[in-house]
Amino acid sequence: MPPARALPIAARRWLTAVAALVVTALAAGGSFALGALVPEGELSEGSLAPEPEVQVADSGRVVPATMPVPLRIRTCSVAEASLNEALGDFSGVVVDPYTGDVLFSRASEALVPPASVMKIVTGAAALAVLGPEMRFSTSVLATDDPARVVLVGGGDSTLSRLATGTPSVYSGAATLQNLAEKTIATAQAGLPEGERVTITEVVVDAALWPTEDAFDASWSRDAASNGFISRVTALQVDGDRDNPQVELSKRGSDPVRRAGDEFVKALRAAGNAGRYVKVTVGDAPVEGPVLASVESPPVSDLVRYMMKESDNTLAEMLARHVSLAQGAGGTAASLATVIPSVIAGLGLPPEGIVVQDGSGLSPLNQVSPAFIALLLSEVARGDGPLASLRQSLPIAGVDGSLDDRFIGTNTIVHDRVQAKTGSITGVRSLAGFVTGADEEPLAFAFFAQGTVGDETRFAIESLVTAVYRCGSNLADF
Incomplete structure (x- = not known):
């Protein structure tokens, strides 16, 4: 076989x-x-x-109709970095901005003073209400007396007294020189040949919003002298800086008067024949014809500069414009209801925020880390007016208030972090986005309170770097 x-x-x-x-x-x-x-x-x-x-x-x-989705077990912890004593009383959160998953949370519902992280809220409100293309006009009106004109503030704190073409801290700012030249040219066109324009009085009108609440009582008394903020008036030049080319230049005590005096100088240089020109404060005539006007850069540019350089005056000016647009009169007090209402319209819970100002200088402002993370998630997912807000954030090691941050071992996140810094007495904060080592985007909001200083700032940056290393594998333990 x-x-x-x-x-x-x-x-x-x-x-x-x-x-x-x-x-x-x-x-x-x-x-x-x-x-x-x-x-x-x-x-x-x-x-x-x-x-x-x-x-x-x-x-x-x-037999189940559909198979259950496998549960991901995350294994990377940043607990050690979050327990750094330099962080003081710490609260914070990290989320996936597209899914809403919370990857890390420490007292994330607690209300804390945000410092300049507040500018994320103000920027979002300005873009949502005003739109990225809106501009603010400064005008000169004629009166029944050809020797008298009215300079009307339109809420543009970037208007510059420097010669056209000479840069101030505000790129693309309108200038008094251009406004004065237009004024003289228009006035001259109505005169007989050989007669010169003779202006002997300039009335300055800053009544777009009240001037009585131009400086919040909760702000540091030396904030202006230290160059942190000007009085919030609807008419001023160069953010009322003594030196228009220095961001933290000392601010004055009467920005409206300074603007009027500088306009008189610009009129003289443009050809005004009046030898002595009086400056008075008053209201514009209701029907006064416009002799000339100039416009600010668009809101998107103003928000970008505010965010990159943490410009407090711009933040307050934008907040007042939001109030005006919402019919609340542009008062400082109105911000407490107007800003939360606007943000609630974006789908965020109003109980996560208390507003005292638009800049974050006041310790009376309150936000929760969870609230800021939700707002950042809206920014990340948005394709409307809020879309430009992310690109307005400072970039670690590159520009704005983060250009010299994240040093030493933290340089690994240069170009990987877009975030808003914050610093007032007793508070250090940082909130924004980090692209993880695994290329996954995350949103974070970190706040440290108590005895804080440079070591606190470094500790926050080290925590962000730890989040970067974990990426989407970040675990909440």
């Missing part, structure tokens, strides 16, 4: 798979139609059926 011929390797594998399938089905009360699997004739490599059909009898078992 001839020896048995061994089956080809492929055939042996097929039989093994079928045997396992039969055992499994029989154990479950099922049966097979084997005839459909094995062709007539000798079993060989080339005779295997490509798609074996398995028929499992109904055993009465409950």
Whole structure:
């Protein structure tokens, strides 16, 4: 009797798979139609059926309509970095801005003073209400006396007294020189040949919003002298800086008067024949014809500068414009209701914020880390007016208030972090976005309170770097 011929390797594998399938089905009360699997004739490599059909009898078992999604177990912790004593009383949160998943949370619902992280809220409100293309006009109106004109402030704190083409801290700012030249040209066109424009009085009108609440009582008393903010008036030049080319230049005590005096100088340079020009404060005539006007850069540019350089005056000016646009009169007090209302319209809960000002200088402002993370998530997902807000954030190691931050071992996140800094007495904060080492985007909001200083700032940056290393594998333990 001839020896048995061994089956080809492929055939042996097929039989093994079928045997396992039969055992499994029989154990479950099922049966097979084997005839459909094995062709007539000798079993060989080339005779295997490509798609074996398995028929499992109904055993009465409950089978889920859909298979459950596997649960991801995250394993990377930043607990050690978050427990750094330099962080003082720490609160913070990290979320996936697209799914809403909370990856890390420490007292994230607690209300804390945000410092300049508040500017994220103000910027979002300005873009949502005013729109990125809106501009603010400064005008000169004629009166029934050709020797008297009215300079009307339109709430543009970037208006510059420097010569056109000479840069101030505000790129693309309108200038008093241009406004004065237009004023003289228009006035001259209405005069007989040979007669010169002679303006002897300039009335300055800053009544777009009240001037009585131009400096919040909760702000540091030396904020102006230290160059942090000007008085919030609807008419001023260069943010009322003594030096228009220095961001933290000392601010004055009467920005409206300074603007009037500088306009008189610009009129003289443009050809005004009046030897002595009086500056008075008053209201513009209701129907006074416009002799000339100039416009600010668009809101998108103003928000960008405010965010990059943490410009407090711009923040307050934008907040007042939001109030005006919402019919609340532009008062400082109105911000407490107007700003939360606007942000609530974006889908955020109003209980996560208390507003005292638009800049974050006041310690009376309150936000929760969770609230800021939700707002950042809206920014990340938005394709409307809020879309430009993310690009307005300072970039670590590149520009704005983060250009010299994240040093030493934290340089690894240069170009990877876009965030708003914050610093007032007793508070250090940082909130924005970090692209993880795994290229996944995350939103974060970190706040440290108590005895804080440079070591606190470094500790926050180190925590952000730890989040970067974990990426989407960040775990909340």
